[in-house]
Amino acid sequence: MPKFPSMARDGLANTQQRRNLQHATHTIRSKRATVVDEVPDWEELRVRGAAVKDQVLAHLDDYLVQLEASLTASGATVHWARDADEANRIVRDLVQAKEVDELVKVKSMATQEIELNEALEEVGISAWETDLAELIVQLGHDRPSHILVPAIHRNRSEIRDIFREEMGAVGTPAPDGLTDEPTDLAEAARRHLREKFLRAKVAVSGANFAVADTGTLVVLESEGNGRMCLTLPETLISVVGIEKVVPTWEDLDVFMQLLPRSSTGERMNPYTSMWTGTTEGDGPQEVHVVLLDNGRTSVLADEVGRQALRCIRCSACLNVCPVYERAGGHAYGSVYPGPIGAILTPQLRGTSSPLDQSLPYASSLCGACFDVCPVRIQIPELLVHLRTQVVDEHRGGRPSAEGVAMRTASWMFADHRRYEKAQRASTMSSKLLGERTTLGRLPWPASSWSGARDAPAPPRETFRQWWVRTHGSESR
Numbered sequence: 001m002p003k004f005p006s007m008a009r010d011g012l013a014n015t016q017q018r019r020n021l022q023h024a025t026h027t028i029r030s031k032r033a034t035v036v037d038e039v040p041d042w043e044e045l046r047v048r049g050a051a052v053k054d055q056v057l058a059h060l061d062d063y064l065v066q067l068e069a070s071l072t073a074s075g076a077t078v079h080w081a082r083d084a085d086e087a088n089r090i091v092r093d094l095v096q097a098k099e100v101d102e103l104v105k106v107k108s109m110a111t112q113e114i115e116l117n118e119a120l121e122e123v124g125i126s127a128w129e130t131d132l133a134e135l136i137v138q139l140g141h142d143r144p145s146h147i148l149v150p151a152i153h154r155n156r157s158e159i160r161d162i163f164r165e166e167m168g169a170v171g172t173p174a175p176d177g178l179t180d181e182p183t184d185l186a187e188a189a190r191r192h193l194r195e196k197f198l199r200a201k202v203a204v205s206g207a208n209f210a211v212a213d214t215g216t217l218v219v220l221e222s223e224g225n226g227r228m229c230l231t232l233p234e235t236l237i238s239v240v241g242i243e244k245v246v247p248t249w250e251d252l253d254v255f256m257q258l259l260p261r262s263s264t265g266e267r268m269n270p271y272t273s274m275w276t277g278t279t280e281g282d283g284p285q286e287v288h289v290v291l292l293d294n295g296r297t298s299v300l301a302d303e304v305g306r307q308a309l310r311c312i313r314c315s316a317c318l319n320v321c322p323v324y325e326r327a328g329g330h331a332y333g334s335v336y337p338g339p340i341g342a343i344l345t346p347q348l349r350g351t352s353s354p355l356d357q358s359l360p361y362a363s364s365l366c367g368a369c370f371d372v373c374p375v376r377i378q379i380p381e382l383l384v385h386l387r388t389q390v391v392d393e394h395r396g397g398r399p400s401a402e403g404v405a406m407r408t409a410s411w412m413f414a415d416h417r418r419y420e421k422a423q424r425a426s427t428m429s430s431k432l433l434g435e436r437t438t439l440g441r442l443p444w445p446a447s448s449w450s451g452a453r454d455a456p457a458p459p460r461e462t463f464r465q466w467w468v469r470t471h472g473s474e475s476r
Contacts, residue, residue, distance in 0.1 A: 001333045003358035005452060011328035017153045018326060024152045025319040031265025032316060032372070039261070049258050050376040052251045053310035056243075057300060063212045063245045064291065070215030074277025076287040081239075084114035087292050091116060091204065091237055094288055095125055098235055100201050106219060106226035107131035108206025109313060110239045110292055112144065112335040113348075116204070127204065128170075128196050130225040132189050139166040145329025145337060147315035148263050153328055156180035167192050193225060203233040203284070207240045208312070209255060210289075213248050216276045217289070220259060220269045227273045236275075236284035241292050243309040255312060258374035262314035295348035304385045308344045310375040315340075317369035317379060323362055332359065339369035343382040351390055360386035401445030423462045430458040 001007065011017060036042050056063055068078045081087035095103060103120075105111065105127050117127045117138075129138045136151040137144050140162045144150030151159070163174040163185065172192045178184055205226070207217040217238055219226050230236060246252050260269040278287050300306050318324050318338030329337035333355045334345040342363055346356045360383045363369075369379040394400070399407070412418045433439075436457050442450040449455070461469070 001353065001355040003354045004327075004331055004333075004362045005358065007333055007355065008327035008331035008362075011331050012326060014328070016155070017328055020153055020155050021325050021328060024149065025325055028149075028265055029316075029319045029372075032262060032319070033265075035261045035265055035267055038267075039257070045254060045258055046374055046376050048254050049312075049374055050310060052246060052254060053375055056245050056247065057306055057309055060242065060245070060300065063247060064242055067210055067212040067215060067245055068291070070211075070213060071277060071289055072215075074215045076215065076277040076289050079288060079290045081290050081292050081294070083294050087114050087239060087290050087294065088116055088119035090290050091239065092119060092123055092125070094235070094237055095120065095202055096123065098202050100125070102126040102128065102196075102200065103202040103204055104128050104130050104196055104200040104229050104233065105134075105203065106205045106229040107134050107150075107221065108204065108239060109147065109335055110206045110241050111204060114239070114292070114294060116239070126170075128193075128200075130193055130197070130229050131221065132186070132223055132225065135189060135193070136162060139163065139170070143330055144335060146318060147313050147336065147338070147340070148318075149315075153330075156182065156185065159185055163188050163192075171195055197225075197228045197232050200229075200233045202235045202237065203229045205230055205236065205238045207238055207244055208259070209246050209252055210240055210244045211247075211249060211252055212245050214276055216249075216274050218252065219273045220271070221273070222264065222270050224271050227271050230273050230275060231283045233284060235286040235288070237288045237290065239290045239292055241294075242296055243311075259312055259314055262312075262316040262372065262374040295350075299344075299347045302347065305343070305347050305382060307377045307382060308340070308347060310377050311340050311344065312375060314374055316372040316374065320368040320372050322364060322366065322368075327362070332362070339363060339379045339383075340377070343377075343379055343386060346386055351386070351393060357390050357393075360384075360390060401448065405445075420464070423464065426458040427460060427462060427465065430460050433457050 039045065071078050079090045081090055101124055103125065107129070111117070120127050129135050133149055133151040134144070136154060136159055140151075140154070142151075146152040154162075157180045160178055160180040164178055167174045167188070172195050174188045175191070178188055205219060208220050209218040210216070211218070217240065219230065221227075246255065256268075256272075260266045275283065275287070278285055296309060299309055315338070317340050318329075321339050324338040332338070332341045332345065334341050334349075336344050342359045346359050349356050351357045363380070363383050365380045365383060367380050370377065373379065412422055439450070439455040439457055441447060442455055446455070
């Protein structure tokens with residue numbers, strides 16, 4: 001994939017998408033601010049949440065062994081997956097053993113990260129998304145652009161058109177005369193999904209949290225589709241990132257306060273589903289849990305970078321990010337967009353590609369992301385850390401245009417006489433530009449800088465020249 005600036009070009013030019021994102025993110029951030037202000041010990045909760053996550057990461061191997069023992073004791077089967085290929089193979093084999101050609105899914109970022117749907121499709125298995133936003137993305141042959149609201153870049157009329165055109169090809173069609181009213185759209189999705197819920201023998205889920213001492217998995221969602229997905233099918237396969245572990249129910253209590261307020265701006269989320277292995281005569285009778293690494297242990301090895309593994313996927317950092325609001329989620333080239341994606345994706349995938357090298361620069365470093373993060377991830381600090389890593393990887397060899405420019409600037413600033421000569425040359429050149437205030441696009445190599453912004457015309461007078469003119473040279 002090309003670098004972030006190239007990926008962002010389409011989003012910046014899409015005025016409808018920018019309008020949709022601006023409306024949605026500002027609505028959610030306003031709701032979040034209101035409910036957070038209601039909690040007098042919010043900062044203390046943030047500190048506790050960060051401390052629990054750091055405790056887990058410091059002893060992750062012990063907690064994962066405890067989680068495996070608890071899951072096994074409760075009747076679940078635990079699988080370990082080092083990477084995406086291994087996780088996809090495990091899930092594919094489990095589904096094929098049931099001799100079915102379709103399954104239902106509740107929203108799971110881990111399965112999106114490993115591209116499970118595509119891996120199942122290769123062997124003729126259809127995975128139907130049941131989260132409403134994920135359903136819209138799937139029917140629209142689109143990609144998620146937000147952690148919490150994957151279809152945030154779509155408005156109601158666009159969703160109505162997708163339902164009309166696509167639902168009939170894969171199941172119950174949209175009713176005739178479907179409008180873009182939310183209740184009508186929700187009813188169309190309900191009718192479409194109900195058929196799939198009642199027919200499915202296998203379901204795949206993720207998990208927001210995994211409690212080590214009991215082996216309980218937890219999913220928070222807003223529509224109830226997730227609960228139907230988790231309880232109706234005979235077999236449930238949960239793909240869970242290894243950083244999702246929390247030690248005890250007391251620790252889970254902290255995150256049950258932090259997550260809903262930070263994500264949807266609600267005091268508590270509408271549906272919380274918890275399951276601990278199997279229960280005879282109730283719910284899935286066969287439960288498999290795939291514990292996914294896929295680069296997480298590499299992130300853990302970086303003492304600075306491991307903060308990113310605290311993330312509880314609330315998306316609060318996306319909703320306040322000026323870069324995300326204008327570029328949109330697709331520009332990040334990953335299931336994890338926004339500020340958290342800019343630090344998590346390059347660590348999970350490495351910085352070998354142009355896109356992953358550019359992601360740490362996809363930020364203004366304004367710090368708003370840290371201010372709203374419920375587990376106090378120092379995202380600006382991590383962005384600088386990763387930028388340093390990218391620069392170090394490119395040291396030696398042929399210098400870049402930016403490197404040459406920086407060395408030249410360093411040489412000039414090192415001596416005040418050189419600096420004053422450069423200033424005089426700059427002000428003299430301004431006399432050739434008449435009344436122009438900007439230069440527009442500059443020739444290469446400066447075009448890489450001026451291509452995304454207007455280069456200002458040099459001033460007619462520097463501060464030093466103004467001071468001498470107004471105060472006299474002897475006043476210096």
